[in-house]
Amino acid sequence: MLPVHLYGLPAAMGEISAFAREHGLAVIEDAAQAHGARVNGNPVGSGGTATFSLYATKNITCGEGGLITTGDDEIAARLRLLRNHGMRARYDYAMAGSNYRLTDLQAAIACVQLDRLPAIQADRARNATLLSAGLAGLPGLTLPAAPAGRLHAWHHYTVQVTHQARVDRDQLAKCLDAAGIDAVAYYPKLVHDYPCYRGHPQVAADETPRAALAAQQVLSLPVHPALTGADLSRIVSCVRESLEP
Ligand SMILES: Cc1ncc(COP(=O)(O)O)c(C=O)c1O
Numbered sequence: 001m002l003p004v005h006l007y008g009l010p011a012a013m014g015e016i017s018a019f020a021r022e023h024g025l026a027v028i029e030d031a032a033q034a035h036g037a038r039v040n041g042n043p044v045g046s047g048g049t050a051t052f053s054l055y056a057t058k059n060i061t062c063g064e065g066g067l068i069t070t071g072d073d074e075i076a077a078r079l080r081l082l083r084n085h086g087m088r089a090r091y092d093y094a095m096a097g098s099n100y101r102l103t104d105l106q107a108a109i110a111c112v113q114l115d116r117l118p119a120i121q122a123d124r125a126r127n128a129t130l131l132s133a134g135l136a137g138l139p140g141l142t143l144p145a146a147p148a149g150r151l152h153a154w155h156h157y158t159v160q161v162t163h164q165a166r167v168d169r170d171q172l173a174k175c176l177d178a179a180g181i182d183a184v185a186y187y188p189k190l191v192h193d194y195p196c197y198r199g200h201p202q203v204a205a206d207e208t209p210r211a212a213l214a215a216q217q218v219l220s221l222p223v224h225p226a227l228t229g230a231d232l233s234r235i236v237s238c239v240r241e242s243l244e245p
Helices: 013-023 073-083 104-135 169-178 209-217 229-243
Strands: 028-030 049-053 066-070 087-089 157-161 218-221
Touching: 066 073, 104 157, 104 229, 157 209, 169 218, 169 229, 209 218
Parallel strands: 028 049
Antiparallel strands: 049 066, 157 218
C-alpha cells in the first residue's frame, strides 16, 4: 500500500497499518510533501518505510533528490545497493542497480535544511492558522483542517470551492492571479484523465466521483514561510471579495 500524505496532511496511518497487517501487505508512505508531519506524536516515516522529496518546491529542499527512511535493516541494505549500481564493494555487483546517488553538494544543503525544518514548519503552521482565521465563514468555501491526532506539515493550504460558492474554483483562481497571488489547483486531473495512463495496465480507471469533484474544486493558496502579515491579509481580502455574498 502506498498512502500519500497529500498536501502535508498525514494519512490515517493507524487504520492503514492495521489493514496492511491483517492482509499481509507492505506499506510505503509517500511523504514527499509531509516532512515533519506527525500521527499521534510520531513523525511520518518513523514507523516503517517512507519516501521524502527534496525537490525545489518542497518544504525543505536541495534542488532535486530525496530521502528514504526505514526501520528495516534488510530494506536499508538493499536500497544502499540499488542506489550505487548494485555494487557491494568496488566492481563487486550483488544485483542490477542504477545511479540514484545524491551529490555531496546537495546532501550538504539538505543537512542544513533539515536543521531549519522546525522553524520552517512553525512559519507554515502560523500562516495556515492566519489564513483559516481570515477565511472562516465564507459560503461555499471549505477550509483545510487536520483530524485529531494528525499534525499537518502545510506543504499546501488547499481550500475547496464548492457549488454553494458565488464563483467557481477557476474564476477564483483568475481573480487571485489578477491580483498577483499565485494560487494553483493541485491537481486539476485524475491519473486516468491522461491519455498515457488511460488503459495503462497498472492504472485502475474506476469511477472515482469524489476525486473527480476534488479535481474541479481544489485550490491551493500561498502558505510558504516567506509570506508577510501584509501578504496574508491581501490573500484573505482577495478571496473574501470574490466569495462574499
Ligand atoms: C505526493 C508526491 N509524491 C512524489 C513526488 C515525487 O517527488 P520527486 O519530484 O522528488 O521525485 C512528489 C513531487 O512532486 C509528490 O508531490
